[in-house]
Amino acid sequence: MSDQQSRTEIRELTQAAIGVIEAPGRATVISAENPLPAVARDATSDAPPFELFHFGFSICSHKVRAVLSELGLEFGSNQFAGPTKYENYTPEYVRLRLQSDVAKTSKFVSGFSGASSVDDDGFDPLVVPTLVDNQAGKVLADSKLICLYLVNTYGGGHDLLPDDLKDRILQEMDVVDQTPHVALLYGADPEGDTRPTDIQSRMPGIHQIKFESIKGHMSSVQGDANLMAAYKAKLEKEKNAEAFVVDGTAMQDATQLAERLIADLETTLQASTGTWLFDDRFTLADLVWGVSLLRLDYLGKSQFWDGDTPRPNVKAYYQRLAARPCLINAIVDWPGSRKRLQTS
Numbered sequence: 001m002s003d004q005q006s007r008t009e010i011r012e013l014t015q016a017a018i019g020v021i022e023a024p025g026r027a028t029v030i031s032a033e034n035p036l037p038a039v040a041r042d043a044t045s046d047a048p049p050f051e052l053f054h055f056g057f058s059i060c061s062h063k064v065r066a067v068l069s070e071l072g073l074e075f076g077s078n079q080f081a082g083p084t085k086y087e088n089y090t091p092e093y094v095r096l097r098l099q100s101d102v103a104k105t106s107k108f109v110s111g112f113s114g115a116s117s118v119d120d121d122g123f124d125p126l127v128v129p130t131l132v133d134n135q136a137g138k139v140l141a142d143s144k145l146i147c148l149y150l151v152n153t154y155g156g157g158h159d160l161l162p163d164d165l166k167d168r169i170l171q172e173m174d175v176v177d178q179t180p181h182v183a184l185l186y187g188a189d190p191e192g193d194t195r196p197t198d199i200q201s202r203m204p205g206i207h208q209i210k211f212e213s214i215k216g217h218m219s220s221v222q223g224d225a226n227l228m229a230a231y232k233a234k235l236e237k238e239k240n241a242e243a244f245v246v247d248g249t250a251m252q253d254a255t256q257l258a259e260r261l262i263a264d265l266e267t268t269l270q271a272s273t274g275t276w277l278f279d280d281r282f283t284l285a286d287l288v289w290g291v292s293l294l295r296l297d298y299l300g301k302s303q304f305w306d307g308d309t310p311r312p313n314v315k316a317y318y319q320r321l322a323a324r325p326c327l328i329n330a331i332v333d334w335p336g337s338r339k340r341l342q343t344s
């Protein structure tokens, strides 16, 4: 296929995925003038350089929105409805997501580890975020890969990934990717459920809703082997997730792992002589840690740094991160992203 054909195909797939969004107010353009999704976009005249497919609430979407904000990049914000509509399960979106390089080179994930790292677990074809670079005619999937792409391609002058720190930053990004945020959202800590009460009441039965939605779409794509394989893998993954989050031992292991990673963060911070993880240089590592700490706090896990074993460096670091404009824009102020900010 020629370059031109492939661009045309990606443009058509992108438009089809945008078309899935039922409420016009969830399709907007984010720019310096409109930093939050307040004004429905004009499909005939708006031509942002990027299209982001995301949820308000998703931690993986938070990472990408924070990078876009830090770099000051304009983008089309296509915010899917999550439960119970799951617009991200529609064939229109999955077709687009399958055009990314990572989709073509990874196996589909069918197990559930509690985390959502593509490197460790595999590729989930039905999740957010996905970014389309309209100028390059490229589809990018996976939050870590999208953040790296944006910084490497459009990060001129914004030292989020300086060469001398690159390996250490990537290592920290992997640690955040390995944190079992998904398990801690869908399942309760066996020592006591610390999640917000509405999350506690919404989670039982949520996997059944996912199964129904996935099966509904499977029946409509039977002739398409690749799409069918994507839906089958997702169904298996969510069945494994359903079992995981009610398994006391698995949830205890997930909670302990998350706390261990915060203990390691405390040690890394002790060695820093400045405001951020690597002295006074704010990097991608800080940005993704900010996203993670905001989520852990929301899930009632500020006890990892403010509980029986105080971790004062993490506590102070979190307070600094929560005041960082890109995280305020992408999470604290973003409608529907849900945060519980610890202020003391």
Ligand SMILES: N[C@@H](CCC(=O)N[C@@H](CS)C(=O)NCC(=O)O)C(=O)O
Pocket (backbone or CB within 6 Å): 058, 059, 060, 061, 088, 116, 117, 118, 124, 126, 127, 128, 129, 141, 142, 143, 144, 210
């Ligand atoms: N490795 C992927 C994981 C993406 C992911 O798991 N997204 C979640 C939200 S953070 C999602 O879309 N979940 C909806 C679902 O599985 O139904 C990434 O970092 O982008």
